[in-house]
Amino acid sequence: MAGYSDGVAVFLLGVGAACCLGLGFVLQQRAAARAPLADFLSFRLLLDLIRMPDWLLGIAFFVSGLVLGAVALAYGEVSLVEPLTATNLLFAMALSRWLTRQPLGWSGWGGVALLALGVTAFIVAGRPSGGSAPAGPLRHWLVFGIVAGLALLLTIRSRRLPPSSEAALLALAAGLLYGLQDALTRVCGQIIRDHGIAPLFVHWQPYGIAVLGLTGLLLVQSAFETAPLRMSLPSLTAAQPLAGIACGVGFLGDRLRVTPGALAWEAAGLAAVVIGIILLGRHPAMPTGVTERQPVGATRIN
Secondary structure, eight states: OOOHHHHHHHHHHHHHHHHHHHHHHHHHHHHHTTOOGGGSSTTTHEEETOOHHHHHHHHHHHHHHHHHHHHHHHHHHHHHHHHHHTTTHHHHHHHHHHHOOOOHHHHHHHHHHHHHHHHHHHHHHHBOOOSOOOOOOOHHHHHHHHHHHHHHHHHHHHHTHHHHHHHHHHHHHHHHHHHHHHHHHHHHHHHHHHOOSGGGGGSSSHHHHHHHHHHHHHHHHHHHHSSOHHHHHHHHHHHHHHHHHHHHHHSSSBOOOOHHHHHHHHHHHHHHHHHHHHHHHHHSSSOOSSOOOSSSSSSSOO
């Protein structure tokens, strides 16, 4: 019975985190669209944004989502929590629809259905659970390095592309970093549960969380600044759970069912999640941001 109540708590915490993240992303993008392009991919951008009340409100929602997600990760597997937080796009869509007064239409409802059914199919088929011993250092750093390296390559590649594609790749890189951050958050939660909070600060994971979080925040705000939300949020929302699940299974000891039928449903569920995210992200209800704007202080050339 305790296991059932823990599962319900993790589910509610994951959905609550998704709600806060979705609302926060919309508010952040509305503010970032007004920031000077001269500060693109510079930490000066964060100093500009901190003066905007709607951005601060968006960050408050975002931090609340991170806290709820961290609590969920302390009691549930990354492979369970990540698909739940991917539903943040549903809440972003709800706020954007209210702001733009756009009806959902078939593509919007189709995206909602695919995202919800995909998350359900993956969780029911995979039955994510813990219990396996974490991987050794070699496998740990191999998975970590591959995900971080992909994020770096995407960031470098994005600088040679038009603004819309650039925003998509930056958000994709940020999603990968956020997936790593979630995996490290899970490790920190385990350390606190086993040894208390004091020993946490002699481990490298909390400092890694800070670096990944700040870097991801800069990439996300730069993506929000340079193109409409529909160009960046789908990439961000799709990459984070995929990276988190890869880390959970790759080195945290998470287990998924691996029978042929279960694997087929898990793959179909993840595919449905990604397609649903793309449909929702490109829906007209998503704010388009500012399409024509002069940079402040410098002209950016792609």
